Amino acid sequence: MPLLVGREYNLMKTVMVDLEERSYRIYIGRGILGNLGSYMKEFNYGNKTLLVSNPKIPGKYGLILKESLAQNGFEVITGEIGDGEAHKTLATAEILYDLAFTCGLDRRCPVIALGGGVTGDIAGFVAATYLRGVPFIQVPTTLLAQVDSSVGGKVAVNHPRGKNIIGAFYQPDLVLADTDTLATLPVREIRSGLAEVIKHGVIADYQFFEWLEENIEQLQNFDPEALAHAVAVSCRIKARVVEKDETEHGLRAILNFGHTVGHAVEALTGYLAFNHGEAVAIGMAVAARLSVNMGILPEKESTRIINLIRKAGLPVDLPEGLLPEGLLGCFQRDKKVSGGRLTFVLPERIGRVSVVRGIDKSKYVEFFNKEMQNII
Ligand code: NAD
Ligand code: GLY
Numbered sequence: 001m002p003l004l005v006g007r008e009y010n011l012m013k014t015v016m017v018d019l020e021e022r023s024y025r026i027y028i029g030r031g032i033l034g035n036l037g038s039y040m041k042e043f044n045y046g047n048k049t050l051l052v053s054n055p056k057i058p059g060k061y062g063l064i065l066k067e068s069l070a071q072n073g074f075e076v077i078t079g080e081i082g083d084g085e086a087h088k089t090l091a092t093a094e095i096l097y098d099l100a101f102t103c104g105l106d107r108r109c110p111v112i113a114l115g116g117g118v119t120g121d122i123a124g125f126v127a128a129t130y131l132r133g134v135p136f137i138q139v140p141t142t143l144l145a146q147v148d149s150s151v152g153g154k155v156a157v158n159h160p161r162g163k164n165i166i167g168a169f170y171q172p173d174l175v176l177a178d179t180d181t182l183a184t185l186p187v188r189e190i191r192s193g194l195a196e197v198i199k200h201g202v203i204a205d206y207q208f209f210e211w212l213e214e215n216i217e218q219l220q221n222f223d224p225e226a227l228a229h230a231v232a233v234s235c236r237i238k239a240r241v242v243e244k245d246e247t248e249h250g251l252r253a254i255l256n257f258g259h260t261v262g263h264a265v266e267a268l269t270g271y272l273a274f275n276h277g278e279a280v281a282i283g284m285a286v287a288a289r290l291s292v293n294m295g296i297l298p299e300k301e302s303t304r305i306i307n308l309i310r311k312a313g314l315p316v317d318l319p320e321g322l323l324p325e326g327l328l329g330c331f332q333r334d335k336k337v338s339g340g341r342l343t344f345v346l347p348e349r350i351g352r353v354s355v356v357r358g359i360d361k362s363k364y365v366e367f368f369n370k371e372m373q374n375i376i
Contacts (some may be wrong), residue, residue: 046108054122083304110135116142117149124155128170143193147234192277206351258284264330281314324368
């Protein structure tokens with residue numbers, strides 16, 4: 001199967017995720033929302049669909065999708081969920097299950113997620129569990145969702161004990177990323193997505209990182225060509241990792257670069273002060289400094305990583321008031337910890353990271369004490 005099929009069709013790019021019988025296409029382009037119904041025709045779906053969205057997503061996107069679905073013979077049931085992380089819960093999933101039962105959705109009827117990562121994660125969780133699994137389609141409308149959360153099959157809800165800890169690996173049948181939908185996002189959400197875009201450059205692609213250094217302003221100014229390129233390259237990088245390690249037994253952990261500290265920052269600030277990308281940005285900057293501290297990454301490269309994050313309008317320092325012990329407590333509870341060993345994804349150089357396990361805890365304490373002192 002080809003790696004990246006960069007074919008120009010309606011200015012559209014297609015990235016294939018090759019997972020044998022779970023393979024699927026990611027369609028990326030401008031103004032392609034209305035193509036969904038016709039793309040769905042190649043699947044042997046039932047004629048009903050559950051379209052999951054939230055009231056903050058501009059209504060015009062839902063209207064375009066519904067028209068496209070109706071034209072192709074699908075009856076659309078709309079499942080509106082509350083906006084934001086607080087609604088990514090089992091309680092919301094239950095409301096969607098009820099709706100699906102009431103409307104008679106059967107095993108061949110797809111669930112479609114229209115929205116950001118929150119919508120995609122919960123709609124995917126419902127698709128994975130309703131009747132032990134029904135088809136799933138992702139229509140991501142935030143940059144973060146287009147470059148990361150809609151690809152790779154992680155679906156989840158939150159639990160009072162932790163974020164994303166109830167979930168599954170459940171691949172969609174297709175992903176449709178219409179980059180024109182990004183035009184209505186607040187710039188803060190674009191920046192949040194840029195954190196995951198930068199992550200892809202650091203973990204896997206030096207040339208893409210260089211391209212980002214040159215184009216970071218265009219991206220923040222919503223330049224459509226630049227955004228479409230960033231989405232396509234990010235999806236290709238993520239797809240190649242997921243193909244090698246779908247269920248995170250090894251390589252996939254590199255996608256967690258910046259996430260160990262990022263998740264701790266989100267949790268310790270009550271998921272209020274930072275959105276996901278901002279927390280990941282802090283996590284990547286901390287990981288770069290930790291890597292220098294451990295003699296893995298040259299300081300020059302760390303400076304470049306941190307400068308790019310800063311240039312993307314993202315934070316690079318831990319917030320005031322966090323205690324190193326609090327951070328360590330979060331790291332130890334992190335679901336990526338195995339055998340109680342602290343694990344960090346650290347850059348070796350731009351374009352390459354390694355998963356470092358089981359490093360002396362006292363070293364971390366010393367490092368995080370220094371990090372906290374630097375910001376006070
Ligand atoms: P989000 O879904 O909350 O969306 C951000 C905000 O933008 C919301 O208010 C949303 O309603 C709004 N919005 C969405 N599309 C819009 C548009 N086109 N125009 C205007 N407003 C729009 O947040 P997010 O950053 O997209 O996703 C974060 C979530 O993704 C977190 O729950 C995180 O855990 C999850 N995530 C999952 C994965 C994965 O692999 N499954 C990866 C990364 C993040
Ligand atoms: N966002 C990390 C992953 O999909 O594995």
